[in-house]
Amino acid sequence: MSSFITLHRVTKRYQAGQNMIEVLYEHDLSIEQGEFVALMGPSGSGKTTLLNIIGGLDTVEKGQATVAGAALHAMSNRELSRWRSQHVGIVFQFYHLLSMMTAERNVMLPLLLTGLSAAQCKQRVRIVFELLGISDYLQRRPEELSGGQQQRVAIARALVTDPALLICDEPTGDLDRENAEQIMQVLQQLNREHGKTIIMATHDPQAAKYATQVMLVGKARESEAATGRTAR
């Protein structure tokens, strides 16, 4: 039986000035549904590239990427967009909330692409806010929220379409320790109690402790292989 996420001999290169940087070379990876995986490794090791490929934000140059039964490597841009809107929630280090909209309107954005009515959208948003314990923030704009509060709103936005997969790129990278802990507890709860599969890239060993498994990427792979399962 195939895994929920399978990368098979994936190669990805980027143009950097005159040079081509090979970030991933014939990379393999497999993750089962319901896992909470922390990808760790030094900067430039390919953590974010892996996340981007798994989340359908970027395409593979060679190899195959299959997520939740969908062959991402064979999809067009338009198909990837539709797939993302239905299957993936993405949380960034810098939240990327729209500053001129309230938290409620920010979280409602992914629902614009669904066939839900305005009332249904509002209902969905309120449920997610209640789930994350942030109902007080509904009508606040991002500038009125702390970093930790903004990140929770960003998590709400990722969750509102009820995706099976959450992609988190350094979700605590811009937060102090206390807020980082709170965010990680939220992610852990989503994984344990709601069965979300979470793939998180992080530099923070404290954050990685919340994951069910740690995968080491790139150069770090050799030296820290003992701490968890590694991506090959």
Place this chain on the structure above:
Amino acid sequence: MKYFGLIWAQLWRRPKRTWFTVISIAVAFLLFAVLIGFNVVLDQALAKLDSRLFVVSKYSQEQLPLAYRAQIEAVPGIKDVSHMAFFGGYYKDRRFGLPVYATDITKTFHIYRSLFDVPEDTLQKMRENRTGALVAKRLAGAYGWKVGDRVALSSTIWTNKDGTSDYPVDIVGLFESKDGATEGFAGAIFINYDYLNESRMFLRDSVQFFIAELGDPKSSPEIMSAIDARFANSSSETRTMTEQALLESQMTTISDIELLINAIVAAAFFALLFVTASTMAQSVRERSPEFAMLKTLGFSDAAVVALVLAEGLLLCLFAAVVGLLVARVVFLIVGNIFAEAGIPWIVILQSFGIAAALALISGALPALRAGRLTIIQALALKR
């Protein structure tokens, strides 16, 4: 409609810049509405004037003998004839002229019955009162006059037999145009020709022009030739034209100016195209990470292109509405021919058409740029 909130919010991301852009575009539409609106209202007014002929002197400004009236009436195809003399009127301050015409009230208002609805008893009062005056309601309102008032009109042209320029009149009635127009005769004062003719010191029994009503407007070319032929080689040769042609000839200079101003408005819109395009390009560049974020949520490239174009469209339409509203206020303040007619629908539709074209042309490149953004590169900009 469900995207409206997103588009509107994006539009006001930088309120100052948006307002400056709105003001720039609105000023162009204000100019457009005022100038083109003037043209359209003028054309519409002229189009209504095809069943009447004006007989004036072949030589500009010269008077015609009142006796011509009977001969004009005798021309086949002529239904009715009236005459008019310019009064050159003012009230108290000669710097502010008034459109005062001395005429055969009964005939004139009969010829213009399709435009003005003056009750017979009011016309009767004019006939009975030598110094009577019929005043446009709007003009009376502006001066605070009412029926029964005696108004001390003066003339810049005609010296009274008593050596003054004063011609006191008694207002016996007010009138207004049926179609709400306030230009030309619809904004004038009419006094009895006999009052002026008997009081003035010189050029008695002369008129500025005759107005002839045609039985059949289609026959106007033959009738015009017949009238002018009748007075050919006389001491006062005539030139007959339709009312529309007369007004158009008087408007030739204005038309030239309009042409020039139209060109200026066109140039302004052309320049505006670059201003709007530049503003939109800058706005899209600054928001690259936001568009990338929308794409991560599942918005397709085409959807992002549509969002940017819709944003430009909303901006330009909003600015056009602001410009048109200000134009409407300007018309009300100026209180001239637009005041009651309002901005013609054709100008409003043209404005929205231009706004849409402006948005689509100026927004095309920035929208394509936003559509082509790759998520990875755009999000890297934020880091």
